[in-house]
Amino acid sequence: MANLPPLPKTTDELIAHTVHFTEGIDETKPVKGAVATAGFFATEDGLLAAARAARAAGHTALQAWSPYPVHGLDPVLGLQRSLLGRPVFMTALAGFAFCFIGIAYLMVFDWPVIYAGRPYFTWTLWVVPMLEAGLLFAALANLKLCFAACKLLPDPFTRLPDPRLTDDQFCLAISAGANGVDPVAAEALLRSAGAHAVSTIDAGVASGQPVFRPLEEPAPAAASAPGSHAHA
Amino acid sequence: MSDVTPLPPLTAKQITDDLTAPIFRRPSLGWIAGMAAAGGLKMLLVFTIVMYVWAGYGIFNVNSTVGWGNDIASYVFWIGIAVAGTLVSSILFLFRQKWRTGVNRATEAMTVFAVNIAGLYPLIHTGRPWCDYWLLPYPWDHLQLWPQFKSPIVWDVFAISGYATTSVLFFYLGLLPDLATVRDRCPDTLIGRIQRQVYGALCLGWKGTASQWRHYERAYSQFAWIATPLVVGMHSTIATLLAVSLVPGWHSTVFPPYFVSGAIFGGLAMALVLLVPLRAGFKLHRYITDDHFDNLAKIMLGVGSIVLYVYVMEFFTAWYSQNKYEFWQFFVYRCTGAHAWSFWLMIFCNVVCLQLFWFKALRRNPISLLFVGIAVNVGMWFERFNIIVLSLEQDHLPVNWNYYAFSPFDYLLLAGSFGLFFIQFLGFIRVAPIVAIAEVKQTLLHQPHAPHGEATHG
Numbered sequence: 001m002a003n004l005p006p007l008p009k010t011t012d013e014l015i016a017h018t019v020h021f022t023e024g025i026d027e028t029k030p031v032k033g034a035v036a037t038a039g040f041f042a043t044e045d046g047l048l049a050a051a052r053a054a055r056a057a058g059h060t061a062l063q064a065w066s067p068y069p070v071h072g073l074d075p076v077l078g079l080q081r082s083l084l085g086r087p088v089f090m091t092a093l094a095g096f097a098f099c100f101i102g103i104a105y106l107m108v109f110d111w112p113v114i115y116a117g118r119p120y121f122t123w124t125l126w127v128v129p130m131l132e133a134g135l136l137f138a139a140l141a142n143l144k145l146c147f148a149a150c151k152l153l154p155d156p157f158t159r160l161p162d163p164r165l166t167d168d169q170f171c172l173a174i175s176a177g178a179n180g181v182d183p184v185a186a187e188a189l190l191r192s193a194g195a196h197a198v199s200t201i202d203a204g205v206a207s208g209q210p211v212f213r214p215l216e217e218p219a220p221a222a223a224s225a226p227g228s229h230a231h232a
Numbered sequence: 233m234s235d236v237t238p239l240p241p242l243t244a245k246q247i248t249d250d251l252t253a254p255i256f257r258r259p260s261l262g263w264i265a266g267m268a269a270a271g272g273l274k275m276l277l278v279f280t281i282v283m284y285v286w287a288g289y290g291i292f293n294v295n296s297t298v299g300w301g302n303d304i305a306s307y308v309f310w311i312g313i314a315v316a317g318t319l320v321s322s323i324l325f326l327f328r329q330k331w332r333t334g335v336n337r338a339t340e341a342m343t344v345f346a347v348n349i350a351g352l353y354p355l356i357h358t359g360r361p362w363c364d365y366w367l368l369p370y371p372w373d374h375l376q377l378w379p380q381f382k383s384p385i386v387w388d389v390f391a392i393s394g395y396a397t398t399s400v401l402f403f404y405l406g407l408l409p410d411l412a413t414v415r416d417r418c419p420d421t422l423i424g425r426i427q428r429q430v431y432g433a434l435c436l437g438w439k440g441t442a443s444q445w446r447h448y449e450r451a452y453s454q455f456a457w458i459a460t461p462l463v464v465g466m467h468s469t470i471a472t473l474l475a476v477s478l479v480p481g482w483h484s485t486v487f488p489p490y491f492v493s494g495a496i497f498g499g500l501a502m503a504l505v506l507l508v509p510l511r512a513g514f515k516l517h518r519y520i521t522d523d524h525f526d527n528l529a530k531i532m533l534g535v536g537s538i539v540l541y542v543y544v545m546e547f548f549t550a551w552y553s554q555n556k557y558e559f560w561q562f563f564v565y566r567c568t569g570a571h572a573w574s575f576w577l578m579i580f581c582n583v584v585c586l587q588l589f590w591f592k593a594l595r596r597n598p599i600s601l602l603f604v605g606i607a608v609n610v611g612m613w614f615e616r617f618n619i620i621v622l623s624l625e626q627d628h629l630p631v632n633w634n635y636y637a638f639s640p641f642d643y644l645l646l647a648g649s650f651g652l653f654f655i656q657f658l659g660f661i662r663v664a665p666i667v668a669i670a671e672v673k674q675t676l677l678h679q680p681h682a683p684h685g686e687a688t689h690g
Binding site: 043044063064065066067068069070071073074077079081082084085088092102103106107110111113115118122125126128129131132133135136138139140142143145146147149150151152153154155156157158160163164165166167168 | 446
């Protein structure tokens, strides 16, 4: 675990770190053994309570999976409010400006046409295309930034800690084995918070891709610290 | 959801099972029959377009007086249907109407499919569809001209393309978590493994982590803010396109709100026509409940009343202004002229039939919902026909007066566009969840315990 980053101190570091250990995309540095202990919950309340307990116990490197957004979870996990707003708004303004400048160039300078004797520079009549272009720019930026922030790319081989996490299960993972967090303690914490099953999240060595164990399948003892693979 | 109390409460697993089941089971006979019928109708569209490209615009019956016929009336009709989907997906979202989650996916799909059919009509209407890219401000070396940005027709090009793009993007963003749900439920067979990879690629590797949801929710709510002015602006632009002209019956400042409310009215009627059979066919009674229909019908009653108000006000202003051309258009030509039957059919469908929705039992009865839905669809198509064709038929100069009747190809084009619409909708309901799974779970299972608005409400 020596190549994992040290315990994060600021919120930004926490986010970067959380993404690192849960998404495990760093193929260049395969990590042996468990990198996190994951507790599974049947309700969003269970997930929230466990996240609060983990945070109260001093764990900072946390990640959660849920089939739908759980309100109130972000502050507990230390996630800031998404910052997609301002860049999208600025892109909308850029769209207005682009369209305004473009129309002004076409209608006033490049090829001015006398149209019922009206002046060439009639910006009030350009407001509709400006509005449409600004909103179109904003929509494209909104989607692009959302995909970038969520790290979404066409990936046919995505694996979750458990396929039921898009169905009816909720999961909280505590970075364990790394950062000096004891997997046994992490498991005890998750169980006491009401997890009906606890599993480990490994980074696969052979493939370089993260290998998540299914919920029921017991983890081999070699892959994680003793006691961390008990299942409900 | 008070009407489902005898059944045990829905669990997340039940919701997933119910809503993904149509994707994995074999199609029913009803679906195959519907698809065959829609496919047959679509072939009429293909045939008409081939004939049109081969023989020219003369196969349609527009003439020098009535230059806008079926093309523009049907275009406005389909755009109106698209508007209602955005009402449900964006405007009701901004008004925090949680019940929208039961119907928003279906209406958004309706939007996307209706808007691409709507786009087809003006592209046909130009007469030379292979030159349609001239509508865009594209550097034309051979023409040395630009589109005239003072013209609402150019505004309309921007409005339609911007709206079509945004509604597709919004629709796709909303689909992501549900496509991931489908991905994770693909069976472990050969087909299932292929399906898993296809859905995995389509959902862009969605994981549903807390760090993804917070961006997703923000982007979703921002899309609602973006789509709402777009949709209102788009249909107002179409209305302005008519209102800036001097044709009697068009030259009216009431047109933008008239068109927007009419569009919502007609679009919700189409939503009823789609949702009532869909609920029965897929047994979605616990997701698309009578309460949903009740609410949709109430909104229809509201916007339908606005439309009725405008019908009355058109006559009132024609009389009050003492403009003899307007007076002639409304009091004489529309009520008693050659096309009076289409005016009275519109009044019957949009005004008389709608009054059934004052009764709660009829707002919750599938038969009456379907009846009013179909009636209002017919009525709204004829509303556009009345506005566009009847006004053009008798304008200021009697020497210009002319009559417009459908050619056989006009009928084929209109029928074919319905085929293309239903083929898309029927195809979609078999490949993606037709009710938004993640949103329905959030609405039905969420117990209030934390202050809302942190990430959702941007």
